Amino acid sequence: MxxxxxxxxxxxxxxxxxxxxxxxxxxxxxxxxxxxxxxxxxxxxxxxxxxxxxxxxxxxxxxxxxxxxxxxxxxxxxxxxxxxxxxxxxxxxxxxxxxxxxxxxxxxxxxxxxxxxxxxxxxxxxxxxxxxxxxxxxxxxxxxxxxxxxxxxxxxxxxxxxxxxxxxxxxLPGPRHSAEQDDPDRLRPKVRAELGAIGRPLLMAVGSLERHRGYDTLLDATRAWRGLDPVPLVAIAGEGPLRGELQRRIEDEGLPVRLVGRRDDIPELLAAADLALLPSGREARSVLAQEALHARVPLVATRVGGIPELVGDAAELVPAADAEALADAVVRLLADPERCELLREKGVRQAATWPxxxxxxxxxxxxxxxxxxxxxxx
Missing domain, CATH: 3.40.50.2000 (Glycogen Phosphorylase B;)
Structure with a gap:
């Protein structure tokens, strides 16, 4: 047009x-x-x-x-x-x-x-x-x-x-393409190896390290899946004022979380992930949610702001600031490949409705x- x-x-x-x-x-x-x-x-x-x-x-x-x-x-x-x-x-x-x-x-x-x-x-x-x-x-x-x-x-x-x-x-503006982006499966093992997620699930969160992003809740939730075998790894891409505080918690509590800093390869990171996580306390039209659905990555997100309107029934939605609900949703999805596949299909259909x-x-x-x-x- x-x-x-x-x-x-x-x-x-x-x-x-x-x-x-x-x-x-x-x-x-x-x-x-x-x-x-x-x-x-x-x-x-x-x-x-x-x-x-x-x-x-x-x-x-x-x-x-x-x-x-x-x-x-x-x-x-x-x-x-x-x-x-x-x-x-x-x-x-x-x-x-x-x-x-x-x-x-x-x-x-x-x-x-x-x-x-x-x-x-x-x-x-x-x-x-x-x-x-x-x-x-x-x-x-x-x-x-x-x-x-x-x-x-x-x-x-x-x-x-x-x-x-x-x-x-x-x-969601399309990525300015590289040849490798056309074949994310080729990059997947390389990205997972770099992050230390070989032979274990990789959960990806993206966003500035600020209070409203809900990373405190996410770190609380990771305690619940330390007992899983293998233990999932959470990678958080982003920078911000809470880096020191979050890093101290990760080290002091022995949490399976890596802060990977600001990255310009978010599509590749998402394509390598088993789940995408959006634990924000507030959110408008989330770029991460859109990228996850486009990339066919099952999404667990908080039911806040514009998220429900944006994703419809194509994501697992949990209350904000509820570590137990977030942990339960992740554990359930990791144990249910059929539900993950259904979310991928719904995600593609939902993404097709966006302008x-x-x-x-x-x-x-x-x-x-x-x-x-x-x-x-x-």
Whole structure:
């Protein structure tokens, strides 16, 4: 399906959009790259305002966009740089709360339409939680349209005062392929050997080492399967502030867990795993859940946020912060290859219901056209 911007179709100059990204988590950064590529291919001029390191990682310029370095902070210099980049934009699209707030400041006094995508909910405690609520309110009231990646984010935007909030189509961008990725079975023994999972089940968790990821609960759960023979190995890919604390627990309690750090071969790690684990206390449209189902890896995840809506009946869902339920689900699946095979088949069917990159770009472009078309005079 090819949707050409109706601006170019009517002979007007091409639509010019500015995509604003903060530090950007992996999901929102990959989404912006996918959007930039799809929009540029359809004749839209795209400028991505993001920190330089984000362009190094995601190569927005290689996707056909112009990149403008805008630091993460909301100081006057960053806002001025963003304001300058948005000067002749037909529409500005910001991703995430902090990037959206900077866009609101940069567009102050202008009538440029602002689209905001909420990929996840920002969290904080104490006084900072109050500040985040004020930021959310300011952003959703200034936005022309708020797109939420899950139904509960759309509901939250409406409750916070959005005049137009809609469910966003967000695809899982395809990997930039290597020949080896086409044959994961070839890599599987190598990956398992590297992680130390020869002759034992490999359970894979992915995500930053932060409190809300639920790794405390996961470590508690691993105690329950130390008695299994062979003992499953849990590998956790990611970095973050809890690394020291988690590593101490692993060593002190003799837990069958390895922290493998930040990795850029997540698809290969998942393809080598027997199960994928998502123990988060909160989660929106989880990239890991999508990658696991695509890779035909049975998933055990918490029943939180956008997870049930995303995976349907294609995963084992357990309550958050319940180590016993998590441990039981893992032990059951490891002993039940038929159930694992059923989950793999359901996963493939569920993944087929998610939007493609092409459909995601088409939906976003239809919103852009709606907001930028000249209105006929009555």
């Amino acid at each position: 090819t949707h050409v911007s109706s601006h170019s179709a009517t002979g007007q100059s091409p639509l010019r959009t500015v995509q604003v990204l903060g530090g950007g988590n992996a999901g929102s950064s990959a989404h912006v790259r996918s959007l930039a590529s799809g929009l540029a291919a359809r004749g839209v001029r795209v400028t991505v305002c993001a920190p330089a390191e984000a362009d190094h990682t995601y190569d927005f310029t290689g996707a056909g966009a112009e990149h403008v370095h805008v630091p993460r902070s909301s100081d006057p210099a960053s806002v001025a740089a963003l304001r300058d980049a948005c000067r002749d934009a037909d529409l500005v699209h910001a991703h995430g709360l902090h990037a959206s707030f900077r866009a609101v400041l940069a567009l102050s006094g202008r009538r440029t339409p602002l689209v905001v995508t909420w990929h996840d909910r920002a969290y904080a405690e104490g006084a900072r939680a109050h500040l985040l609520r004020l930021l959310e309110r300011r952003v959703v009231k200034a936005a022309t349209v708020v797109l939420g990646t899950t139904s509960d984010l759309v509901d939250r935007a409406r409750r916070t005062g959005a005049r137009d909030a809609r469910l966003a189509a967000v695809s 493609t990159e092409d459909e995601t770009v088409a939906q976003v472009l239809s919103v852009y056209d709606e907001l930028t078309q000249p209105r006929p005079l009555i």
